[in-house]
Structures are given as structure tokens and as C-alpha cells.
Amino acid sequence: MSEKVGxxxxxxxxxxxxxxxxxxxxxxxxxxxxxxxxxxxxxxxxSLGQTLIEEDIKEKGLTRVVVASCSPHMxxxxxxTACERGGLNPFMFEMxxxxxxxxxxxxxxxxxxxxxxxxxxxxxxxxVHHQPLELLPVEINPNTLVVGGGIAxxxxxxELANAGYHVYLVEREPTIGGHMAQLDKTFxxxxxxxxxxxxxxxxxxxxxxITLLTWSEVEAVDGYLGNFTVTVRKxxxxxxxxxxxxxxxxxxxxPRKVIDEVFEAGLSYRKAIYRPFPQxxxxxxxxxxxNCTYFERGKCKACQxxxxxxxxxxxxxxxxxxxxxxxxxxxxxxxxxxxxxxxIPQYGYGRLANVFTSLEFERMVNAAGxxxxxxVLRDMKTPPMSVGIVHCVGSRDENFHKYCxxxxxxxxxxxxxxxxxxxxxxEVFNFYIDxxxxxxxxxxxxxxxxxxxxxxxxxxxxxxTDAARLPGEEGKLIIQVEDTLIGKQRRIPVDMVxxxxxxxxxxxxxxxxxxxxxxxxxxxFFIERHPKLDPVATMTEGIYVAGACQGPKDIPDSVAHGAAxxxxxxxLIARGIVxxxxxxxxxxxxxxxxCRICNNLCPYNAIVFHEDQKVSEVITALCQGxxxxxxxxxxxxxxxxxxxxxxxxxxxxxxxxxxxxxxxEREAELVTAK
Amino acid sequence: xxxxxKPVIVGFLCNWCSYRAADLAGTSRIKYAPNMRPIRVMCSxxxxxxxxxxxxxxxxxxxxxxxCHPGECHYVEGNIxxxxxxxxxxxxxxxxxxxxxxxxxxxxxxxxxxxxAAAVDRMTExxxxxGPLRWxxxxxxxxxHGHPAPIETIAEVLATPEEV
Numbered sequence: 001m002s003e004k005v006g007x008x009x010x011x012x013x014x015x016x017x018x019x020x021x022x023x024x025x026x027x028x029x030x031x032x033x034x035x036x037x038x039x040x041x042x043x044x045x046x047s048l049g050q051t052l053i054e055e056d057i058k059e060k061g062l063t064r065v066v067v068a069s070c071s072p073h074m075x076x077x078x079x080x081t082a083c084e085r086g087g088l089n090p091f092m093f094e095m096x097x098x099x100x101x102x103x104x105x106x107x108x109x110x111x112x113x114x115x116x117x118x119x120x121x122x123x124x125x126x127x128v129h130h131q132p133l134e135l136l137p138v139e140i141n142p143n144t145l146v147v148g149g150g151i152a153x154x155x156x157x158x159e160l161a162n163a164g165y166h167v168y169l170v171e172r173e174p175t176i177g178g179h180m181a182q183l184d185k186t187f188x189x190x191x192x193x194x195x196x197x198x199x200x201x202x203x204x205x206x207x208x209x210i211t212l213l214t215w216s217e218v219e220a221v222d223g224y225l226g227n228f229t230v231t232v233r234k235x236x237x238x239x240x241x242x243x244x245x246x247x248x249x250x251x252x253x254x255p256r257k258v259i260d261e262v263f264e265a266g267l268s269y270r271k272a273i274y275r276p277f278p279q280x281x282x283x284x285x286x287x288x289x290x291n292c293t294y295f296e297r298g299k300c301k302a303c304q305x306x307x308x309x310x311x312x313x314x315x316x317x318x319x320x321x322x323x324x325x326x327x328x329x330x331x332x333x334x335x336x337x338x339x340x341x342x343x344i345p346q347y348g349y350g351r352l353a354n355v356f357t358s359l360e361f362e363r364m365v366n367a368a369g370x371x372x373x374x375x376v377l378r379d380m381k382t383p384p385m386s387v388g389i390v391h392c393v394g395s396r397d398e399n400f401h402k403y404c405x406x407x408x409x410x411x412x413x414x415x416x417x418x419x420x421x422x423x424x425x426x427e428v429f430n431f432y433i434d435x436x437x438x439x440x441x442x443x444x445x446x447x448x449x450x451x452x453x454x455x456x457x458x459x460x461x462x463x464x465t466d467a468a469r470l471p472g473e474e475g476k477l478i479i480q481v482e483d484t485l486i487g488k489q490r491r492i493p494v495d496m497v498x499x500x501x502x503x504x505x506x507x508x509x510x511x512x513x514x515x516x517x518x519x520x521x522x523x524x525f526f527i528e529r530h531p532k533l534d535p536v537a538t539m540t541e542g543i544y545v546a547g548a549c550q551g552p553k554d555i556p557d558s559v560a561h562g563a564a565x566x567x568x569x570x571x572l573i574a575r576g577i578v579x580x581x582x583x584x585x586x587x588x589x590x591x592x593x594x595c596r597i598c599n600n601l602c603p604y605n606a607i608v609f610h611e612d613q614k615v616s617e618v619i620t621a622l623c624q625g626x627x628x629x630x631x632x633x634x635x636x637x638x639x640x641x642x643x644x645x646x647x648x649x650x651x652x653x654x655x656x657x658x659x660x661x662x663x664x665e666r667e668a669e670l671v672t673a674k
Numbered sequence: 675x676x677x678x679x680k681p682v683i684v685g686f687l688c689n690w691c692s693y694r695a696a697d698l699a700g701t702s703r704i705k706y707a708p709n710m711r712p713i714r715v716m717c718s719x720x721x722x723x724x725x726x727x728x729x730x731x732x733x734x735x736x737x738x739x740x741x742c743h744p745g746e747c748h749y750v751e752g753n754i755x756x757x758x759x760x761x762x763x764x765x766x767x768x769x770x771x772x773x774x775x776x777x778x779x780x781x782x783x784x785x786x787x788x789x790x791a792a793a794v795d796r797m798t799e800x801x802x803x804x805g806p807l808r809w810x811x812x813x814x815x816x817x818x819h820g821h822p823a824p825i826e827t828i829a830e831v832l833a834t835p836e837e838v
Contacts, residue, residue, distance in 0.1 A: 071697045072714070097712070100700030105791070106708040111680070115708050122713065510745070519691075519746055521785045539690055539748060539784070583716060601719075603750035626749035627720030631759070643716060645724075652684065652729050655711045659682050659733035661810045 003128045004036035006062040007120060008053060010044035010069035012099055019103035021113045025068070029120050034128050036060055045075050050082040057086030064088075064127040068096035068120045089132035091582075091642060096123040118655050125654030129647045135579035136620065140226040141328030142573045144566075145170065147218055150178020151555055152547025153333035154200050155562030161209035163570050168325050169204065170232055171214045173262070175280035177201055178335055182263060182359065184366040184373075186555055187414040188445035194368065198279045205281040213323070215286055221516055224604075224624065225542030226328045226578060234321040238287035239273075244313035246283030250303035251275060258291045265360045268370035273303050273314075277368065287314075329542050329569040332526060333562060334512060336548040339394035339401070339501035347393065347499055348464045353378040354477055355464060355497045358411060365418050375422050377496060384426060384495035387419055388479045390461045391432040394502035401502045401523060406552040408500040409436045413446055415498060416454040429455045429492055431481055439554070457492070459484045464497050503552040518543050525551045536565040541580070544568060583625035583642045589615045591637035598629035598638060681735040681801040683794070685712040686721045690748035691783045692740030698787030706791035707798035710738055717741070718779075719752025723763045726777060730809045736776040736801040740790060743781040753781070775800040776807060 007029040011017035022040040029038035037060055041049050044067050056062050065088065067079050072095040080090035096119040106112050142165050146157045149171030157167045169176065180186075181201075183193035204210055213234055220231040239250075256272035263276040270276075272291040275283065293300035294316060304314035341349035341357050348355045354377050356364070367373040376383055389412045395405040409432065416428045430449075435456070437446045450456070463480040469491070476493035483490050505524025506512070513520045518538040519527040526545045529537040536544050544565040547558040572578055587598075587607075594614035599607050606622035607629060609615075618629075618638070630640040639645075653660070687693040693714050699706065715721060718741025726737045739760060741753035760779045767777055778797055782790040 071693075071700075073694065073697060097697075100697040101712050102700075102708065104700035104703055105706055107705065108708060111708040115711060118711050122711070514745055517748065517750060519742075519748075519784060521783075527784060601755060603752070624749060626717035626752045627715065628717060628749065628752045628755050631720050631722040632755070640716075640720065643720060645722070648713065648715070648725060649728055651713050652725065653732055655684060655713060656682065656729065656732040656734055659735075661733060661808075661815075 003034045003064050004060065004062050005034045005064040005066060005124055005127060006053065006056045006060070007035055007038040007066045007124060008044050008049070008068070009038070009040040009098075009116075009120070010049070010067065011040060011042045012069060012103075013043065016069070016099050016103045019107065019109050019112045020098055020116045021109065022116075024113060025098075025116050025120060028117055029124070032121060032124055034064075035124060036062055044069050045078055050078070050085075053079065053082045054086035057083065057088050062086075062088070063092065064130065065093045066096060066120065066123040066127055067093070068098045068116065068123065070099040071097050071101075091133040092127065092130050094123040094127040094130065096120045114658065118657060121657045122651045122654035126647050126651040129644065129650050130642070131644075133582040133641055136582050136584070137577045138224075138226045138580050138621070139577050140572050140575070141228075141326055142166065143168065143325070143327045144569050144573075145218075145228070145230055145325060145327040145330045146333060147330065148178070148333035148335055148547070148549070149173075149176030149204075149212075149214065150333060150335045150547060150558070151180045151197065151200075152335070152549075152553075152558040152562040153178070153331070154204055155559045156331045156333055156546050156566045157204055157210055158200065158207070159563045159566035160570060161204075161207045163566075164209065165570065165573055166209050166211070168211045168213060168230075168232075168327065170216050170218055171212075172217045173276065174215045174237070174274075174286040175201075175276050175282070176204060176212070176214060177277075177281070180555060181277060181279075182265070182366075183362050184369070185414060185418065187410045188439075188441040190414070190417070194279065198281075201279070201281040212282060214282060216323075218515060219322075221330070224622070225580070227621075228327050228330060228542065230325045230327060230330070232323045232325060234323055236318040236320050237284065238289070238315055238318050239284050240311075240313045240315050240318070241282070241284050243309045243311055244284045245309060246275075246285075247308065248275070248285070249306050249308060250314060251285055253302045253306040255300070255302055256291055256293055258288065264370055265357070265363050267360055267363050329544065329572060330516065331544045331546050331562070331565045331569065332512070332516065332549055333546040333565075334506055334509070334549040336503045336552070337506055339504050341393055341499045341501050343400065344393060346463045347390065347461070348466075348477070348497070349499060352464065352466055352477060352497075354384075354495065355499065358408070358415070358498060358500045361415060361498045362411075365415075365422070373422070375419060382495075383423055385423075386427040386429070386494040387496045387498060388429045388431060388464075388477070388492060388494040389415055389498045389500065390464075390479075391430065391500050392460065392502075393499040394504075396433060401504070403502075403523065403552070404436060405503040406436070407503065407554045410439070410442055410445070410554065412498075412500045413437075413449050413454075416449055417452065420452050420454070427455065427494075429457055429479070429494065431457050431459060431461045431479065433458070433460055439556075457481060457483050457485075457490070468493075503548060506549065509549070516540065516543050525549065536561065536568055581625065583640070584620050584623040585618045585625065585627065585629055585638050585640050586620070587616055587618055588637045588639065589613070589617075591635050592616055593635045593637070595634060597632055597634065601628050601632055603628075679802055679806060681709050681798055681806070682733065683710045683736040683738055683797060683801060684729040684734045685710040685738040685740060685794070686715055686718065686725060687712045688718045688720075688741045688748070688753070689714055689716045691742035691746065692718075692780075692790055694784035695740070695782040695786050695790040698784065699791040700787075702787050704787055704791045706795045709798045709801075710794045717747065717749045717752035718756035719747075719749065721756055721759070723759055723766075726763060730772065730776075730807060731814060733808075733810065735804075735807045736778070736797060738794065738797055739777075739779045740782050740793070741779070743783055746783060770813065772807070772809070773804055775804060
């Protein structure tokens, strides 16, 4: 086999050249078998570097190309395209990663140069076994699934629906709206949250391109980009949506009161048949069997008796429904949960009555909330004369979450403002570590609060206690804090404490990643494809993320993220087909012994067995190219394109060029031959 | 030998987690032993036991297989299959006298550059302590002072499919 390989060693400015002796590597590569030309260049990814490859292919008749530079995840595509422009099949290219895996991990120039040679040799030996491959066209189903009906999901769904594409919006709560529906005012403009959100919710509910599935959960996801089949469980609502008008008489007549832990954060009651809030979308109520008298004792049926519709909308026999949806793309907008403040016992949440979480406070100041917007203590009548707001509860804390939750400073400032507004005589203390107000109009809002005479105390709160020690502390909550600006320990007595907990990943985010076959980071937030340049896609083709499920975000960021994910999806749908990597397995029927070992190994059920011929076959469209079957086939009948045994064996030989037993003899031969 | 022995370890890294972990280690400028030479495979499930044997035969002192954490595999459970093969392979290797530390399986997610770097550092030291393997010279060619080994069986295992 006589191949003409071109080898290009990149300096990457000084990123590689500082550690690796690139001149030596290029010189050495030049005398290796099959290498036609080897050179080094400052920036291979620059247009000049790419032109170098193109011209060499044309002028020197290169049949293969190796570039030793950064990670293939960075520039493999760039160089493949350059090869293609030069007239070579893009898969006749191989990359050696001598930056991330070499020059950046060591200061030992000699070792780095040696490793670079091994990586280049591996790539050269591998590339001569490469075969020309063609990208696989895959049709895109124009329907999209959006999981999660918070503001990010709503924004994503509306963008796509308005562009004329059909969207299935799945939400596990009885209504869409998410956390934003629970908020009172939004910072820094102090717009009423419901006033800006509910019109969008209604738009979703009425949009002819949106199928809204609330009180539903995704159970299984099959398929691949362009052709997903999603199984959704539509939980029994016990209310027939075909007949229900949403009049609410059933809710009024229901005799059973239950503490509303979800929407009202435990501050108020709902009925056993309920609608989380009056503007809920959809408007149909949902019945909660564990708390329903009929389900408990077999009688009551007040809701059914008083339901004015014909036929009656209340259906005690309703069962969960399993729906199969065909979609081309999936946007995950599953949101966040709040850190459980009782995990920091010294702050007293759950033990000291007048310690509240931000969400409880948010419901309390909401005009539609349990107190009608009055700020009161846990007795629900006494207004506090002093309030302490504690930032960073669970965030920026080595013991819980190292990250900054991004929104807490701003909403804590908003709380301070609302207290000043509603209780002009009350004193407000904000305990912060650092004041973080990056955002349009955010810093200005902070200055407004400084003018409103909020007390800002820089220091992490050590303790919240009701044990009075000094005069004036009796009957108060005492906040123990080191004021780092004056360098003193202080005890500040207040009537009410509001904790601003961290935004956490959903507690089932790991299960979600398994369901959708993508990844989440250590904190449970979904991993985007690239932290800077691709914050909406994930490592799995066809799955996108939007909103706080990817990391803490405020409302404008979530809206933008949702819209961005939609734009990506809309682009794919408009194109109609997408070209997929041809890294797929195929079975040689002549070699297949029909043992069926591979059949059960495939996680995608992409391998079928032909009973008549007693051989297995890979369905290319379903295959994702993992190669597990290739490794398992005892007859070596399965080939994994671009990762064939030949290619990997040659790569192993090349990567060990300097330690093979007959290494020195072969080296000498090569040098003299050249 | 006055110079310190520099073990050569071949790393089979899965495209989605551990290769990216290695990328991240580089991007974060974590300094670790340059002794591991990575080979990219799409999934740790692609790592045929033959690859490991081939690497040892060609002169590697150790082989590291790295994949996504169980439950986080990009291909659902390729890493579990890798684990199963690994356990079987280990039993075989120990019968040939290849020490446990020479062939290792680690999990490193794309965000765990530090985990991968630490694994490479740890393994490099372990293999350094064991000394060179020289499997080809000492065992396979049968002229060394190595462990007695069923030469034919090994040759068969190592034969590439084309040769069978």
C-alpha cells in the first residue's frame, strides 16, 4: 500500500510550540513511512493554514492528511472541510491532539515532544487505513417536544409555534407557568410577574400549533435526531377536559381543605380538587385522590353532584393515558428547585417560626397570595418592625453549592424594596457576602436601595437564634454575623428573617439525563455542548436545553435561552434534512454466524435478526455508532465505520512506536531508506 | 539504569466523557503525567479485549480504559459492557502474570478533568513501581525469564481476525 500522507504540525501560537519541539516533530514525521510531506505552521486553523493543506492535496497528490493540533472536538470539522475543498474525501483525515492532551498538561518539553511524536505516528498509521465515507442524510420530523412549562419552556414553545411548527409542551404540574407564576414583582423594573406571564400562558393554551399536555410526564424516549418517539404518561385528572368549562364550582363545593405545599409554599390551603391559581392554564382543575374524601371513604362526590356540565365532567373512573408522540427535536426546560433551608440548621428554618424562605416571602408579598400582599409574621397578623434578609443560603458555600445562584442578590434587594414600600417604618438588613448585580438596570436598582436606607451588612451569617442575651433581644430573632467592613462581630435583633436559598438542579435531573441520554454536571445541571459557543445544544443530537435546568438563570436569561433553543430547532426543521456522521456499524452477512450475541447488546435495538437467512443486520438509521457490537462479535463480522479493528490496531502500533521491541532496527531502516 | 523509568500507558478514552475530561484537564492546565497516550473510541464498550492485549504486546507497560460513569453512558450502557469485559479480561491477565495495576478501568465524566488527571498520575506511579512489562520479550517470544504462559493461546487471542 503506497499512500501519500501530509502531516501538519500546528504551533497554536505558543500554546503547543512552547512545550513541544514542533520543528523536531515535523522533521521526524517527514521520514516516517507513507509520509509525503510534513511541516509545521503557526496556526493550522487559520485560512492560510487550511489553504496549505488544500494546495498540497492538489499539487503533491496527497491521499491522506494528518493535522497535529488541538482536540478533534475543536477543529476536526474545520480540517475535514479543508480536505474536502482540496478534493479529498473528508474522512481521509485524522487529527492528533497535541495541545489538550500534551502541551497543556506538562512542562517537560522532552516528554511532551516524545508524546507528540507518538500521537502523530498513531494518526499517520491509522489514517492510511481510513476509508472514504459519506454523511448520512436524516429527515427531520417538524414536530418538537418541549419538556417543562416554565417561562423558558413557554418562550421556546411560542417561538416555534409562531414560526409555524407544531409543538408538544409537556408539564408535570397541573398548570404551566412554573416558578415565575409564584412570584410577585420582577426585578429590577418591578413589573408584576403575573401581569407579564399570564398573557403568554394564555397564548400557549390557545395556540393552534401547541398541544399542551399538563399533569403529564415523559416516560421513555426512543429514536434519534429527527425521529424521536416519546412516550408520555398523561396522569388521570379525574376531570374530563372535553366537557369541563373551568367554572370552578367543583372547587367551591369540595369540602376538603389541604395545605398547598407546592404553589403557596405551605402558607395556605387548597381543596382536594383544585387549580393551583385562578389564572392557571389550562383552566381545568385536577383532583388529588390521596386527599379526596370519595377516594378515601367511597362517598362524597360533591364535585360531581354540583358539576353543571352535561355530560358531567367529573370522572372518578379516569385512568392514566399513555401517549406516543413523534417528534424531530426535544427541548428540555425542566427548571430548578430551591435549596432546602433546613439543611443549614443554624439558620433555624423549620425550627424558628419567623424564619421564612424567599419563596414563602414571595407568596406573602403577592397580592393574590395567602395574606393578600400583607407582610406579616407566622401568626398571619403581626407586621414585622425589622426584617433580616440573608443572601447566599446554600450558594457560594463549600458545604453545599460552590456556585453563585445569580438571582438571589437581586431578589433580596427587591424584597428590601417591597418591605420599605409596604411597611415604611420597618428596618431592613441585607446580609451579603458580595453584592452581585450584573445585568441591565441591576446596579442602578442596588443604588436605589442604598438611597432607601436599607442596612447592608457584609458578612456571612453565622447563626439565627431566639436565645436572647442582651437587653432588647427578648422575643426577637437574633442574627449573629461578622460585619467584615468594620471587622466586628454583631448581634442584630429582628422580627423576621428571610433566607435566600440557592437554585438547585431538579432532584431527579440525573434520571432525566438517563431518559434523554445526555449528561449533567456534578451539581446536576444539564451539560451544554459548549460552555461558550453552544449553550443550547447538548452532546446528544436533537436534544437541547433551555432555562435554569442548565444553570441558575434569571427571567430574561431563561427567555433568551428558550428562544435560542427554538431558533436552533427551527433552523433544522427549515432545512428538512440533516447530515449525520457515518460512524455506524454494519454486518458482513458472509461472516455472520447468526449467534445473536450482538442483538441484545445494542441499546437502540438497531440490530435485527433475519430468521430465514440466520444472520443479523444493522439498521443504519437506528445505529448510533458506539461500537459495542463490533467489540463483541466473535466472528469479527461487524465493522464499525471509522473505528475499524484495522484502524485501531494500527493506531496502537503507531502510538507505541518507540517502545516496540524491534523499534531501533526499524527506525534505522527508515532513515536510511529515505 | 540511572534514569527514572518512564512507563508508557495506552489510554482508551470514550469520545463523550473521558476524552472530553482529558480535553478539560488540558484546557484547565492541570499538570499530570504525560505517560498516558490516548486513543479515542466512541464508547468504552468499543474496547475489544484484543485492543488491550495488542497494546501490551506492542510494548505498553499499562492500559487505561476510561468511560462515562455508570448510568451516564452516552450510549445508555456501553460502559457497563466495558466493565463486564474488563472483569473477564482481568482474570485472564492475572493468569498470565500481568499485575492488576497495569490494566485499569476508570470512570471520568466530561466535567471531571481532575479525576482523569489524578487517575493517570496514580496509575503512572503504580506502573513505575512495577517496572517495565516487556511482555513481548519476556513472555510471548518465550526466550525471557518471564512467567510460563500458554504461547499458542496467546497467539490465537492476539491474532487479528484476518489472520484467523
